[in-house]
Structures are given as structure tokens and as C-alpha cells.
Amino acid sequence: MGAGSAVSGRQPVMADVARLAGVSHQTVSRVLNDNPHVKEETRDRVLSAIRELDYRPNSAARTLVTRRSQTLGVVSFDTTLYGPASMLYGIEQAARSAGYFVSIASLRSLDGRSVQEAVDRLRDQAVEGVLVIAPQTSAVGALAQVKSVVPVVAVGSGTQARVPGAAVDNEAGARAATQYLLDLGHRTVHHVAGPTSWLDAQARQAGWRAVLEDAGAPVPEVVGGDWSARSGYEAGLGLLDNPQVTAIFCANDHMALGVLRALNEAGRAIPGDISVVGFDDIPEASYFTPPLTTVRQDFGELGRRGLELLVAQLEGGRSPRDRVLVAPELVLRGSTAATAAVPGAS
Amino acid sequence: MGAGSAVSGRQPVMADVARLAGVSHQTVSRVLNDNPHVKEETRDRVLSAIRELDYRPNSAARTLVTRRSQTLGVVSFDTTLYGPASMLYGIEQAARSAGYFVSIASLRSLDGRSVQEAVDRLRDQAVEGVLVIAPQTSAVGALAQVKSVVPVVAVGSGTQARVPGAAVDNEAGARAATQYLLDLGHRTVHHVAGPTSWLDAQARQAGWRAVLEDAGAPVPEVVGGDWSARSGYEAGLGLLDNPQVTAIFCANDHMALGVLRALNEAGRAIPGDISVVGFDDIPEASYFTPPLTTVRQDFGELGRRGLELLVAQLEGGRSPRDRVLVAPELVLRGSTAATAAVPGAS
DNA sequence: GCCCATTATGTGAGCGTTAACAATGCAGTG
DNA sequence: CACTGCATTGTTAACGCTCACATAATGGGC
Numbered sequence: 001m002g003a004g005s006a007v008s009g010r011q012p013v014m015a016d017v018a019r020l021a022g023v024s025h026q027t028v029s030r031v032l033n034d035n036p037h038v039k040e041e042t043r044d045r046v047l048s049a050i051r052e053l054d055y056r057p058n059s060a061a062r063t064l065v066t067r068r069s070q071t072l073g074v075v076s077f078d079t080t081l082y083g084p085a086s087m088l089y090g091i092e093q094a095a096r097s098a099g100y101f102v103s104i105a106s107l108r109s110l111d112g113r114s115v116q117e118a119v120d121r122l123r124d125q126a127v128e129g130v131l132v133i134a135p136q137t138s139a140v141g142a143l144a145q146v147k148s149v150v151p152v153v154a155v156g157s158g159t160q161a162r163v164p165g166a167a168v169d170n171e172a173g174a175r176a177a178t179q180y181l182l183d184l185g186h187r188t189v190h191h192v193a194g195p196t197s198w199l200d201a202q203a204r205q206a207g208w209r210a211v212l213e214d215a216g217a218p219v220p221e222v223v224g225g226d227w228s229a230r231s232g233y234e235a236g237l238g239l240l241d242n243p244q245v246t247a248i249f250c251a252n253d254h255m256a257l258g259v260l261r262a263l264n265e266a267g268r269a270i271p272g273d274i275s276v277v278g279f280d281d282i283p284e285a286s287y288f289t290p291p292l293t294t295v296r297q298d299f300g301e302l303g304r305r306g307l308e309l310l311v312a313q314l315e316g317g318r319s320p321r322d323r324v325l326v327a328p329e330l331v332l333r334g335s336t337a338a339t340a341a342v343p344g345a346s
Numbered sequence: 347m348g349a350g351s352a353v354s355g356r357q358p359v360m361a362d363v364a365r366l367a368g369v370s371h372q373t374v375s376r377v378l379n380d381n382p383h384v385k386e387e388t389r390d391r392v393l394s395a396i397r398e399l400d401y402r403p404n405s406a407a408r409t410l411v412t413r414r415s416q417t418l419g420v421v422s423f424d425t426t427l428y429g430p431a432s433m434l435y436g437i438e439q440a441a442r443s444a445g446y447f448v449s450i451a452s453l454r455s456l457d458g459r460s461v462q463e464a465v466d467r468l469r470d471q472a473v474e475g476v477l478v479i480a481p482q483t484s485a486v487g488a489l490a491q492v493k494s495v496v497p498v499v500a501v502g503s504g505t506q507a508r509v510p511g512a513a514v515d516n517e518a519g520a521r522a523a524t525q526y527l528l529d530l531g532h533r534t535v536h537h538v539a540g541p542t543s544w545l546d547a548q549a550r551q552a553g554w555r556a557v558l559e560d561a562g563a564p565v566p567e568v569v570g571g572d573w574s575a576r577s578g579y580e581a582g583l584g585l586l587d588n589p590q591v592t593a594i595f596c597a598n599d600h601m602a603l604g605v606l607r608a609l610n611e612a613g614r615a616i617p618g619d620i621s622v623v624g625f626d627d628i629p630e631a632s633y634f635t636p637p638l639t640t641v642r643q644d645f646g647e648l649g650r651r652g653l654e655l656l657v658a659q660l661e662g663g664r665s666p667r668d669r670v671l672v673a674p675e676l677v678l679r680g681s682t683a684a685t686a687a688v689p690g691a692s
Numbered sequence: 693g694c695c696c697a698t699t700a701t702g703t704g705a706g707c708g709t710t711a712a713c714a715a716t717g718c719a720g721t722g
Numbered sequence: 723c724a725c726t727g728c729a730t731t732g733t734t735a736a737c738g739c740t741c742a743c744a745t746a747a748t749g750g751g752c
Contacts, residue, residue, distance in 0.1 A: 011495075013738055024702045029740060037700055059472050060409035061738035065707050069406065071449070071471070078435070085431040089424070092452050101471050103417070103449045106438050125417070125447050126405050149357075229633035254630060261633045284600060287575035287607045289635040359708055370732050375710060383730055407708035411737050699748070707739085715732070721725085 012053040021049035032057060063126065071101040072310065073122030075115065076133035079106060081227075082282050083299050084133050087155050090303025091131055098311050103127060107134060110197075112142030119146050129310045131155050132163075133303075136197050151313045155306035156299070157199055164313070164322030166305035170200050173295040173328035174207025177249050177277045179215075180293075180330060184275065185339045186247040188217040192225050192235040192259060194251040204251045204279060220244075225255045232258025240266050246274055246339050253278035253285050256292055260335070264289060271337035281331055290334035297328045358399040367395035378403060409472065417447040418656065419468030421461065422479035425452060427573075428628050429645050430479050433501050436649025437477055444657050449473060453480060456543075458488030465492050475656045477501050478509075482543050497659045501652035502645070503545055510659070510668030512651035516546050519641040519674035520553025523595050523623045525561075526639075526676060530621065531685045532593040534563040538571050538581040538605060540597040550597045550625060566590075571601045578604025586612050592620055592685050599624035599631050602638055606681070610635060617683035627677055636680035643674045 018025040023042060030038050031046040038046075049055075063069045072095055079085050088104070095102045103125055105118040115134070122130055129151045132143055143154060144162040154165030181189045191208045194201030205222060212219045223238060225231035232255030239245050240262065250256035256278030260270060268274055270290055278285060281296035305324045313322075364371040369388060376384050377392040384392075395401075409415045418441055425431050434450070441448045449471055451464040461480070468476055475497045478489055490508040492498060500511030527535045537554045540547030551568060558565045569584060571577035578601030585591050586608065596602035602624030606616060614620055616636055624631060627642035651670045659668075 015738080025739085026703080026741095027701060030701090033740085039700065042700080056470060058410070058738050059470060060406045060415065061707090062740075063406035063707095064404070064410055064709085064738080065740045067707080079425075079438075080428070080432050080435050082426070082428075086426050088450075089426050089452060092425075092450055096451075096467075101449055101467075102451075103447055104434075104438055105442075106435060121442075121447075124402060124405060229630050233633055254633075257630055257633050261635055261637075264635050284575050284603055284630065287579055287600075287603045289607055289610045291607075361708080371708090372710085372733080373731060376731090379710085385730065388730085404708050407737090408710075409737095410708080410739085411710045413737080694752095696751095697749090700746080702745070703743085704741105705743100706741085709737085711734105711736085713733085713735100715730100717730080718728090720727090722723105 011058075012055045013058070014055075016053055017046065017049045017055050020053065021046045069101075069126040069128055070099065071103050071125065071127045072307075073119075073125070073127035073130045074102060074104045074133065075107060075118045075122065075130060076104065077107045077110065077136065077139065079104075079133075083156065083280065083297075086299030087133050087303035087306070090300035091155070091307050092303075093300075094304040094307040098307065100128075100311070107139070110134070110136050110138045112138070112145060115139055115142040116146055119148055119152070123148065123150065129153070129314050131303075131306055131310055132157070135200050137199055137202070138197060140199060151310060153306050153310040153313070156302050164309055166302050166309055166324040166326065168200075168297040168302060168328050169325045170203035170328070171207035171210070173279060173297065173330070174204040174249070175211050176328075176330045177279070177293075177295050178208045178211040180332075181247040181249065181275060181277060181336065182211065182215055182217060184247070184336065186275065187244075187339075188212060188220060189247045189249050190220045190223070190239060190245050192223045192232060192239075192248060192250040192255050194255070195224070195226050198227075201251055208249055225251070225258075227252050227254055229254045229258040229261070231255060233262050235259060236262025240268070247277075247336075248274060249277045249279075251279055253280045253282045253292060253294055256285075256294070256335075257288055260288055260290075260292070271335055275336040277336060285331075286333060288335070293333045293336040294331055295328045296331050298326060302326055357404075358401045359404065360401075362399055363392065363395045363401050366399065367392045415447075415472040415474055416445065417449050417471065417473045418653075419465075419471070419473035419476045420448055420450045420479065421453065421464045421468065421476060422450070423453045423456065423482070423485065425450075425479075429481075429502065429626065429643075432645030433479050433649035433652070436646035437501070437653050438649075439646075440650040440653040444653065446474075446657070453485070456480070456482050456484045456488075458484070458491055461485055461488040462492055465494055465498070469494065469496065475499070475660050477652055477656055478503070481546050483545055483548075484543060486545060497656060499652050499656040499659070502648050510655055512648050512655055512670040512672065514546075514643040514648060514674050515671045516549035516674070517553035517556070519625060519643065519676070520550040520595070521557050522674075522676045523625070523639075523641050524554045524557040526678075527593040527595065527621060527623060527682065528557065528561055528563060530593070530682065532621065533590075533685075534558060534566060535593045535595050536566045536569070536585060536591050538569045538578060538585075538594060538596040538601050540601070541570070541572050544573075547597055554595055571597065571604075573598050573600055575600045575604040575607070577601060579608050581605060582608025586614070593623075593682075594620060595623045595625075597625055599626045599628045599638060599640055602631075602640070602681075603634055606634055606636075606638070617681055621682040623682060631677075632679060634681070639679045639682040640677055641674045642677050644672060648672055 014025045018028045135157045193205045223235040236259035278292045278294035281294045285292040360371045363374045481503045539551045569581040582605035624638045624640035627640045631638040
């Protein structure tokens, strides 16, 4: 009904609003940017003109002059996995609260070139900062090399990254799991590790090893996996031959699932014969057969903390600190128990 | 080393490149946009000037004048779930190949306001099109209402959406699973359904029901779940009491996991006593106890197809067709077998 | 009643790019 | 040799916004 109503070919611009409200475009801009020097009544007039025209500020124009895109970039490797997916989710939520948009770029492979490419791609889009979800040594190594004008923060990438970041204290988690099994009376704990190219895998293995050594327990050969249930299954098959095995600490829940499957198939009682512990606490873990004792990490929290770090760097100039460690938590379920019998000699 | 090398306060702009190459800024622009009317030698000169200065075009400026942001938006509900996460992944990959950036916005809740809010948010960012991953009736209903200047495409949202989209043929998948169980000799098939607010849940239930009716088999009461393993577990507990139950079709793998757990706990043999089928084929499914027969859907493909649809609409004007159905596939594993004994009377 | 401080508003100049048009040069044609 | 046609390059004006500054109104204080 109103004067300058909707039906003109193009989208309304600031000048249209100004005309309708009977002010200058600058006043409209002031209203939009919450500038205090606008009379209450003028502001209302502008606001209703905006509403009437359904005016939307053009973000490209604003970005062009302010040199701020209000956009952050997220680089990630495989957002199909539970961990990365959850972190991404946490990041987006936090970014929105902080007033930023989120743009994503996934990695094709893990070499430095690919990381650089993804960061460049985001840079082309004028992001103000970049979060990297890529917990592999190679990616983090590449990250340190990345030529970037914008700040970069790593999320969930171990504790050794040379860029600021938020990570779970993998080593502490692994220690807790291993110590728990030892306390249960197991002579030692076997370990199904993740790929050594992942920082998390390294840290978990280190935590496990440290506890065994501190306790003077024998340190068995590590069985390597690739995070997948399949690799856990194969690891489980290998471990079956050894009657000494009474406790297995797996570097993630998926591999633990594979191990459970191998043991179940072979007729081993869990936890009667063998105790199994995982890492991550994926939503399904409590419905494994048996329910899995595992180390819970709060991926969403990780994403949020990473984002905070980035925003602090962006807005506060220097960040208060540049590494955040999130503590994981051991969750006890049915896959662990005290040793029934002490197997073998000693 | 070169003349106008890196060290000047601000980022180089087109004019800097032009000066260094001894041409006008327009020629630089032509080179950047692959305009054919540039002499080979000039192009090379410009290209090397670009390299020397490490010049990056300013996307805001370009967007401002072309009115094209080269950005697509993705709205999604819970990207933590395997399906949505995979679709997002597929979308991003395809978008990059098609030359688009992707920006994400997650939904806080499922009401129309929230959907509209997310779309608006993306619109503020000047996206050229929006993909929605939100397979709930409410979201899809809201979608139809969404006031949007830009095209909107639904991904994985059943077949009833009133907006264009790509979806898995849930009904066909459910039919295949149910028919398979019937062919195995089961008198009927019980169904653990997803929340009826989800289109996928509705379609799967419809497919299951249709097959039973066609076969003249009794149609048991549906047991409702919420996709989680927990709800599957509870459903399994309920089904245990009924000795007539020899086959269960679950609307997703997570609930199937819960059902398996309940049956295992109760000492029922799978598939000896009861056969179980899931839906989705999540990566862990083949390591359940026992490995799960399920209906595989290719989420990544879904994302890619959805993106194609959107791009076609964006670039081709009208899209060739506006609904794409992706066929799912029944994957046979150890959780299903012919009935051992015919239980009960009849 | 005059001056200064303050509040409220307007003006003009860019931000870095592309689009439209103009201008140049050079080969081929009659 | 003037004339047309094409390939190549340059010039100028937007795009829609914010910033810095200029200008008008208001309100005390003496």
C-alpha cells in the first residue's frame, strides 16, 4: 500500500530507504549501524521505511568499504566422521552468536598443497579468519607453513600444533583409561592404535605407554589400525591368538567395535575374559555388545572453544592464550571388569 | 626482487598489477576473466605481474558489480548425524567443482520461523541459492512458505516436498527390505519406525506396509522410535515379549543397533530366532553383532545431485526437471536368515 | 544575548571491480 | 590510397555502502 512499495524492478538500496524516510542515506546507515547520534523519532521513521521496502543491506558493498566480511572459514578433512562433524556444528553455532558467517572448504587430500589450496580458496572469499579441523600430523605441519594474511586456529589437533588451537587432552584420556584397567587388576593393557599420522593417535598411544611404564607393567607391541571398525576387527583377530591379552584399549570407538566383533565371534566373553575400552564416546557406544567403556570427548565444546580463540584474536588483537585443552572423561560401561583369572605364568 | 615487490602496506589491487604490467586495469580484468581479446604476450605480462605481486582479486568488489557472489548456502538441522554430514560433504565437493563457495547455517529448531531465519541469514550474505538438508515434515512445510528471492532446493527430503529436490527412494528401499524378509519365509515383518515428523520415516513405513498388504501378511502395530540406538533398544525390549516376532525391519541402523542389543541381552539368537534389517548402511553396520543387513543410501550422491539441481536452476534458467530420486540398495549381511521354525499357530 | 559544546544531520569521496563504449592500429579490399 | 572490419586496448561510469568532514540545530553558562 505504501508509497515506495515493493514492486520496482530491482532490490531497494539505501538511497530508496532514505528517500522514503525523508533523510539522507547516511542517516540510514547510522540507523543500521546503531550509531547513537540519531534522534529517536528519525530512527523509527527509517526503521519503518526499511520494513516497508523489505530493504536488505548489500553485504558486498559493506565488505568492500569496511574490509570486513564477517565471514570465517572452516577447513576440514572428512566431515563425515562423528568428531569433525560435531566440531563443525559447534563452530557454526558459536560463530553465529559471535556475529560471523561460516564458509567451508574440505580437503581433497592431506598434503600441504591441499591445505594451502583450501586456505587460499577461503582467502579468495575474503574470510577474516580460518579454523582448521584436520588432526593429522601432515595437515598441522602444513598449517605452520601456510602463508596466510588472516589468523588461523586449529581445532582438535593434538597439543603440538605450532598454531593456536583448542584440543582435547588425549594423553590424559588415554592415561585414565589405561590406569583404570590396571587398577582393575589386569597385568597389562594392549593397545589398538590409530594411524600414527594423526596427532590424536600419537597422544593416546603416548598416554597409554606412560601409564604402563610408570606402573612397571610390560608394554606390549602396539597393534595399528586406521580408525575404522574393519581395522579394529582385524586387530581383534590378531589379539585373539595371545592368551595373555585380558585388556584392550582402543584408540577410538569404531575400532573398539571391530574388536568387540572379533571377540564375540570367537566366543570370548566380554568383559569376563577380556575387557575393552574405546575413545570418543560416539552416541552408539552404549549400545554395543556389550556397552562400551570409553573416554568421552566433547567435540562441540572443542569447536566452540576454537572459535572463541579465533574471535579473540580477531577482535581483541592479541589473544589471552593460544592453546586450550579440554579435559576428556572416562565413561564406565559394561565392556570392562576385573580379571577373572590371572592367565599364564609371570 | 622485482620492481613493485610485496612490501607495500596494503594488499595489491588491480591498478597495481596494471601499472607493473604497463597496461590498463581493464586489460588485467580481461585476463582474469579469460576474455579472448587479449594478445598472448600481453596476457603473459599481466600474469607474471599478478604472480610477482601475489595479487588476489577482491571478491567483494566483484560481487558488488556483477551481483553474483558465487556462494551457495546450506541450511541443515543436525549435521552431527551421519546422513546430513555426508550430504553436506557431497554438496561441498560438488559446489567447488562447479565454482561455488558454500556457506552454512544450522537450524536451532524445526519450526517455520527458524527455517525462515536461516534462509534470511544466508540471504543477508548474498548467496545465490540455498540447499536445505532438513528431512522433517515441518521444515519442508516451512520451506514451501519461505519468501526467498533465490532458488531453494531440498536435499534428502522425501518425495513430497513442494520445492525441487533430490531424495532417496525410501519407499522402494523399505519395500525391498520387507519383501526380502517375506521371501525368506517370515510370516510377517515388524517395523521399528522413525519419528513420523520425518518424511523419510513416513516413506519407509509406507513401503513396509504396502509390501505386507500386497502379500496378504498381517500388519503388526508399528513401534515408534526417534532414530537413536536408545529408542531402538526400548523397542527391542517391547518386541521381546511377543513370540510371533521373527523379523524386524528398523527404519535406520542406529535403532537396529539398539534392537540387536536388546535381543542379544535377552539371549535371542540373531538371525536364528529373529532377523533384523536396518536402513542407511552406516560404516559401522558391518561390524555390529551380527553384521547388519541394511538398505544402503548414498548420501554423498544425494548431496551432489541436489547441488546439480540448484546449479541447473541458477545457470540454465529453468531446470530440466525438479525432482531427482536416487535408488537405494539392499545389502545382505549376517543379521537375516530364513525362519528356523514357524512359531505360534495359524 | 553571545559563545561554545554538543547533538543531529547532510555532503562528497572513495572502496576495487566490471560493463559499456570509445579509440587505436593494422590488414585486406577495390 | 581511402575505406571497412576486426583485433586489441583504454576511458569512464557505475555498483551500494561507510568514512571523514562540513553543516545545521539545540542547550547551557555567564
